Amino acid sequence: MSKKLIIAIDGPAGSGKSTVAKLVAEKLGYLYLNTGAMYRAVTLKALSAGVDLDDESALIDVAENCVIEFANSGTKTLLDGVDVSNELHLPHVDKVISDIVKIPGVRRAMVAQQQRIGEQGGIVTEGRDVTTVVFPDADVKIYLDASLEERAKRRYKELKEKGEEISLDEVEADMRMRDEKDSSREDSPLRVAADATVIDTTHLTIEEVIEVILHEEEIL
Ligand code: DC
Numbered sequence: 001m002s003k004k005l006i007i008a009i010d011g012p013a014g015s016g017k018s019t020v021a022k023l024v025a026e027k028l029g030y031l032y033l034n035t036g037a038m039y040r041a042v043t044l045k046a047l048s049a050g051v052d053l054d055d056e057s058a059l060i061d062v063a064e065n066c067v068i069e070f071a072n073s074g075t076k077t078l079l080d081g082v083d084v085s086n087e088l089h090l091p092h093v094d095k096v097i098s099d100i101v102k103i104p105g106v107r108r109a110m111v112a113q114q115q116r117i118g119e120q121g122g123i124v125t126e127g128r129d130v131t132t133v134v135f136p137d138a139d140v141k142i143y144l145d146a147s148l149e150e151r152a153k154r155r156y157k158e159l160k161e162k163g164e165e166i167s168l169d170e171v172e173a174d175m176r177m178r179d180e181k182d183s184s185r186e187d188s189p190l191r192v193a194a195d196a197t198v199i200d201t202t203h204l205t206i207e208e209v210i211e212v213i214l215h216e217e218e219i220l
Contacts, residue, residue, distance in 0.1 A: 004030070004122035006137075007213075008130040011144035012179050012190060014151025016201045017126040020144065020209050022075060025124040027214070032074030033117055035127030035134065038110050040088040041068050041079040043097045053096055060105035068113065089158070091166060094174055098181035107187055129188040131196050141196040142213055148176060150202045 007024060009017050018034060025032035042063045051058045069078040076085045087093070100106060107129075114134050118125060127134070131141040146154075152172035159166055182190045192198060201209050 005139040006121050006135050007124045007140040008135045008138035009126040009142045010131045014155045015144040015146050021124045021126040031123045033123045033125035037077045038068050039101045043093050043100050063106040063109040102185040104187045128190040131193040133188045141193050143192045143196040143198045145200050146202040
């Protein structure tokens with residue numbers, strides 16, 4: 001296929017978006033654009049600069065002035081030139097991020113960067129609003145879902161592998177809270193786009209999900 005597509009994938013935490021998007025991008029030779037990593041980088045910068053998390057305009061200022069770049073086909077995230085990939089998923093980021101990403105000015109700054117990165121096509125992007133707000137005209141729209149229990153297990157395993165001291169119950173409670181906040185915020189809540197293909201990944205392997213995306217959507 002010669003046209004460079006925009007493939008957009010939304011869904012809650014732990015639904016498999018990152019793994020699937022990364023692999024689909026690799027197969028197609030596309031850029032992987034992880035929009036959650038951008039919000040995580042802003043959160044990290046605000047935390048490390050000691051910004052008051054109740055000060056919306058200071059947070060917007062951080063979002064408007066940080067330089068986020070992707071390296072290694074999108075698998076590494078650079079914040080102001082420094083590789084922060086290993087810090088983005090730490091629990092102290094997860095704890096506060098929902099309150100930062102709901103701020104419209106923060107979202108506007110990130111959406112503008114995301115649209116610039118994707119304007120030529122040839123991307124597989126994932127997040128919470130990439131099928132609805134960032135790329136409403138994406139060529140392919142997918143909504144990935146899975147049960148909360150399964151999603152918490154997946155994230156718990158990832159954190160344990162990184163040596164984090166956290167229980168499965170804590171991970172699940174944290175995820176439930178973030179799901180609620182992401183779905184109920186006023187600006188760009190997580191929702192299923194009318195023209196998205198919904199895939200429940202609870203009982204599917206990564207390969208099966210990729211198969212559905214590439215073949216049902218007739219990309220290959
Ligand atoms: O996908 P993730 O868990 O890395 O996302 C981190 C947070 O950022 C999560 O709370 C949802 C939010 N997010 C968002 O609001 N919009 C996006 N496009 C991507 C992520």
